[in-house]
Amino acid sequence: MSVIRTIGSKAASALDRELMSPEGGGFSIDQLMELAGLAVANAVYKEYPPSKYPKVLCAVGVGNNGGDALVCARHLTLFGYKVRVYYPLRSKKPLFTGLQTQLARFGVPIVETDVQKEFQQADQIVDGIFGFSFVPPVREPFLEVIGLLNEYCKKIPITSVDIPSGWDVDEGPVSSNFEPSSLVSLTAPKPCSKLFKGTHFVGGRFVNKELADKWDIDIPKYEGVDQVVKVQ
Ligand SMILES: NC(=O)C1=CN([C@@H]2O[C@H](COP(=O)(O)OP(=O)(O)OC[C@H]3O[C@@H](n4cnc5c(N)ncnc54)[C@H](OP(=O)(O)O)[C@@H]3O)[C@@H](O)[C@H]2O)[C@H](O)CC1
Numbered sequence: 001m002s003v004i005r006t007i008g009s010k011a012a013s014a015l016d017r018e019l020m021s022p023e024g025g026g027f028s029i030d031q032l033m034e035l036a037g038l039a040v041a042n043a044v045y046k047e048y049p050p051s052k053y054p055k056v057l058c059a060v061g062v063g064n065n066g067g068d069a070l071v072c073a074r075h076l077t078l079f080g081y082k083v084r085v086y087y088p089l090r091s092k093k094p095l096f097t098g099l100q101t102q103l104a105r106f107g108v109p110i111v112e113t114d115v116q117k118e119f120q121q122a123d124q125i126v127d128g129i130f131g132f133s134f135v136p137p138v139r140e141p142f143l144e145v146i147g148l149l150n151e152y153c154k155k156i157p158i159t160s161v162d163i164p165s166g167w168d169v170d171e172g173p174v175s176s177n178f179e180p181s182s183l184v185s186l187t188a189p190k191p192c193s194k195l196f197k198g199t200h201f202v203g204g205r206f207v208n209k210e211l212a213d214k215w216d217i218d219i220p221k222y223e224g225v226d227q228v229v230k231v232q
Pocket residue numbers: 015016019032033036061062063064065066067068129130131132133134135136137138139140142161162163186187188204
């Protein structure tokens with residue numbers, strides 16, 4: 001178990017809002033998402049390099065956790081992976097349509113169907129289905145992909161963005177047997193990560209010491225240009 005402090009689901013979204021307020025962190029959501037997605041791509045490259053696991057499926061949900069995975073998909077493509085995106089419920093918000101256009105320009109296929117076939121063909125998966133706003137139980141159209149994550153975590157590496165999808169943010173895997181091989185907690189680990197046994201990274205270099213002290217979280221020791229720190 002990692003020794004780094006955790007932040008609960010309500011506090012995590014309040015901190016997120018503070019990071020984006022003009023008198024708080026001063027960031028825009030686009031910036032935070034770009035850094036978050038880059039951090040996840042960094043972790044994937046460190047753990048599951050393209051020489052060994054070239055074909056990546058990014059599973060993308062409807063919220064910002066999915067947005068992080070869309071950004072990650074673009075960076076992984078630039079890092080030399082062959083990336084495909086499963087995105088069953090596409091957001092029409094400009095931030096998200098922009099991310100989809102960027103992927104199209106880099107030749108990354110985005111599909112909405114045949115998720116079973118997509119899983120079969122992948123060497124590894126990035127799980128960006130649900131983040132810290134997930135409230136159980138899982139609803140359509142995500143039941144199939146959550147079932148597949150559950151099945152494939154025993155077969156191939158899966159890196160979860162912020163939260164293993166389907167886990168209760170504070171309680172953990174209450175109604176799920178999904179155990180990804182890697183987790184990239186953004187800003188700070190959420191309480192469910194205490195029950196996570198795999199490789200644990202923290203990423204998202206957006207908090208200064210003042211904010212970290214205010215929210216009772218740790219800033220891990222990032223090395224040089226690294227976007228993630230392995231804490232377990
Ligand atoms: N500072 C940071 O750490 C940053 C984190 N980022 C990422 O943002 C997510 C949180 O994003 P948010 O949009 O708040 O929420 P989610 O991505 O978790 O998903 C919300 C959508 O999921 C739907 N939902 C919720 N529960 C269910 C369910 N049981 N079944 C189906 N669908 C569900 C929900 O739908 P509603 O109808 O309930 O509204 C939402 O549509 C965080 O985890 C990080 O990954 C930022 O990108 C950057 C800063």
